[in-house]
Amino acid sequence: MKLIVRWILLAAALLLVANLYAGVSVASFGVAMIAALVLGLLNTLVRPLLVLLTLPVTLITLGLFLFVINALMFWSAASLLDGFAVTGFAAALIGSLIYSACGMVIDLAVERLFNRE
Numbered sequence: 001m002k003l004i005v006r007w008i009l010l011a012a013a014l015l016l017v018a019n020l021y022a023g024v025s026v027a028s029f030g031v032a033m034i035a036a037l038v039l040g041l042l043n044t045l046v047r048p049l050l051v052l053l054t055l056p057v058t059l060i061t062l063g064l065f066l067f068v069i070n071a072l073m074f075w076s077a078a079s080l081l082d083g084f085a086v087t088g089f090a091a092a093l094i095g096s097l098i099y100s101a102c103g104m105v106i107d108l109a110v111e112r113l114f115n116r117e
Contacts, residue, residue: 001114002110002114005110005113006106006107006110007033007036007037007040008033009106009109009110010036010039010040010102010103010106011029011032011033011035011036012029012032013036013099013102013103013106014026014032014035014036014039014084014099015029015032016098016102017095017098017099017102018032020098021091021094021095021098023086023087023088023090023091023092023094023095024078024085024086024087024091024095025084025085026083026084027082027083027084028083031081031082031083031084032084034081034084035077035078035081035083035084038077038080038081039073039074039077039099042073042076042077043073046073046076047069047070047073050069050072051066051069054069067093067096067097068093070093070096070097070100071089071092071093071095071096072092073096074086074092074095074096074099075089075092078092
């Protein structure tokens with residue numbers, strides 16, 4: 001149940017990103033659900049490999065290169081899906097920052113909600 005609630009809230013966060021920033025567009029809530037799933041899969045499967053491969057650059061930039069990796073994951077998800085579009089790398093960077101901030105709030109809220117029971 002916790003996973004489904006988190007998935008729905010992350011899809012809503014993706015719609016929020018599209019409404020807050022013009023560089024990101026999402027066609028519908030269904031597309032947002034699929035995009036949230038694809039983003040989760042990319043972040044689970046591909047991101048750790050990219051972090052490992054770019055570890056020297058990440059260390060030199062004191063971790064700031066992780067923002068670039070997040071933007072690449074966001075941009076990759078948009079390129080894989082119809083109905084979810086990002087206009088460029090800068091839009092992917094800003095969109096991924098907003099989406100990550102929303103994700104942190106959602107994770108905190110979901111943990112508090114499900115730990116009460």
